[in-house]
Amino acid sequence: MSDSSSTETLLAILRREVAGLAPGDRLPSSRELIARHGVGPVTVARAIAQLAAEGTVVTRPGSGTYVAPRQARSGDAPGDTSWQAIALAGRDRGTIDADPGEADGPPAPPPPGTVPLSGGYLHENLQPTRALGAALARAARRPDAWHRAPAAGLAPLRAIFARQAGGTVGPEDVLVTGGGQGALSMLFRAVAAPGSPLLVESPTYPGALAAARAAGLRPVPVPTDEDGVRPDLLADAFAMTGARLFYCQPTFHNPTGTVLAPRRRHQVVDVARAAGAFLVEDDFARHLGHGGPVPRPLVADDRDGTVVHLTSLTKPASPSLRIGAVIARGPVMRRLLAMRRVDDFFIARPLQEAAVELLSTPAWDRHLRSLATALRERCAVLAGALAHELPDWTLARPPAGGLHLWLQLPAGLADTALTEAARTHGVAANPGRHYFPSEPPATHLRLNFAAATEPVDLTEAAHRLATAAHSLT
Known part of the structure; x- marks a missing residue:
């Protein structure tokens, strides 16, 4: 033990x-x-x-x-917080109570013996903990490790993110952020006024919906299919709403795992450009491929600042490596820098130095290769077990990257009832309704195959899910 x-x-x-x-x-x-x-x-x-x-x-x-x-x-007599009802009057709780943690944040501790298929992070044994520790130790020994960092981020780290994006992106186009979620919140507040519409893929990442509502924006769904968001419906949505902002995940989309089809990638950017709108490209899963080719980011081929690109190290490394980047050109970057000076001045230098150390060593490339193999294996194990145990659940296409399987449930099987039953049978999963900005067209379940301890646990989880589903029929 x-x-x-x-x-x-x-x-x-x-x-x-x-x-x-x-x-x-x-x-x-x-x-x-x-x-x-x-x-x-x-x-x-x-x-x-x-x-x-x-x-x-x-x-x-x-x-x-x-x-x-x-x-x-613990203090047996709790304090009286009733005064807050008056202080918070006029602030619509619906705009700030949306729970991104329901799907991707730190979940509540499950009962002992539960197989976790929820959340949006890697299990500890898939994280590069040894490389992270070594990088942090080397960073701490630098003579300027505790000096103030530049508002835009350390120059070496900005250069690394620029190289990863490719194309004509340079370090001057990069703003280092404290992970992806904080970047989303800052970007939504910087670009769109409260009350404005925000076009989003449907389904989409619940954390983006929460950040949008907290900024006072109105998420408007744009349907997707097996090739990603539909450009024709995106153009219709821009025309009908007058939106100036579209949030999407073109590569290994959360929750579906879809990659935006090659023929649509330029079309989607062209639609946003024609509408005079920004396209926010959330590229959180670029390092979560399963070993196959990964398409270039949209920002790599954008020269006029239509695409604002987000990336993060938390998914492929560790939830506590809160380092990400925004890539943007033009006045929007100056506005983001101004918000940085209001929000938090700069990102902690030791963490930035550790990220530079981690990304500059062969250990990072080795980690990404081994991670791709592990994710591919786990994805196949869970998909195969579900096909055997629950053949009436629909997995449209096994994902080529990311951490999740997105399954459509049979008619009459409610996602929330299923997740509650699954929890009593020792499996934690995410109900699909949280991923839709409006009424879901069908019931779904999202399962994280990277959260369990070992691949064998995924087979057991599929069996428990089948038992839970049969208990509801």
């Missing part, structure tokens, strides 16, 4: 014991805990330190560990 799992097990035991004690009662000594539970002194020390940090116990050197006073632990 690993140190972390031993600590969690001991913590659970001690929390139950403390719940039955009175404030001031003394806990067993460290020596007694080691002998009673068969753990090491480091595990005991970590567990006691965690309980002390939570305010559950207090430690007295030379005396022992005691149950903390109840008020110090």
Whole structure:
């Protein structure tokens, strides 16, 4: 058993014991805990330190560990926050309560034994943790590691993002951001006035819908098919709404995994240009391909600033590597820089330095190659298991990149009811309704094949999903 799992097990035991004690009662000594539970002194020390940090116990050197006073632990009498109802009056909660975390943010801890197929991140064993640690250590040793960073970001990092985009993109076109979600929020606020329409693919990333609504924008759905967004309907939507902003994910779309067809890529940009609108290209999954060719970003072939490009390192690396970039040309970049100076001045330099270190080493390329192999294997395992266990669920086309399978459910099977039933059977999944800006045309489920510990867990998850589905019929 690993140190972390031993600590969690001991913590659970001690929390139950403390719940039955009175404030001031003394806990067993460290020596007694080691002998009673068969753990090491480091595990005991970590567990006691965690309980002390939570305010559950207090430690007295030379005396022992005691149950903390109840008020110090949690405060039995909650404060009165009713005054906030008046202070927040006039702010429509619907514009800011949309929950991006429902689909892609940090999920609530699932019950023990649950196979996670929800969320939008890699399992820890797919993340380059060793390379990340080494990069952060090297970055910390730089003499200027804690100096103020430029508002637009470190020059070497901007150059790396520019090279990744290709075409005529240069470092001067790059603004380093704190991940993709913050960049979306900043961009929506910078480009469109509150009350304006925002065209989005339907379905789309729920975090984009949440950021749009928080900025006061009105998401307007544009239907997609197996080749991505339809240019004819996009042109109709621009004409009908007068929108000046279109958000899309042309490569390994979330949630469907679709890649915008080659014949449509120029058409979509041309439609936006003709409308005098910006096209926001969310390229979050460029490093999540499964080993095949990945098309050039739209921004690589755009010379007049129609395309505003977003990218991020959080998906292929780690949720805590909150480093991304916006690529833009013209006055919109100057506006984004002005917002940066209002919002947060600059992105923490040590994290930028660590990103430069990570992306500049052979370890990053090795990680991306091994990640592509792992994602391809996991995608095939889950798709095959679902086809065997649930043949009436529809997977239109296995994705060539990304982290998810997007499945249409049989008529009469509600996605929310299914996800609740799945949770009771030990599987966490995302209901499809959260990915639509308006009424869903059908019921869907999104499954993350990269969140489980091992590929074998995906086969078990498919079996549990079948059991959950049959329990509802």
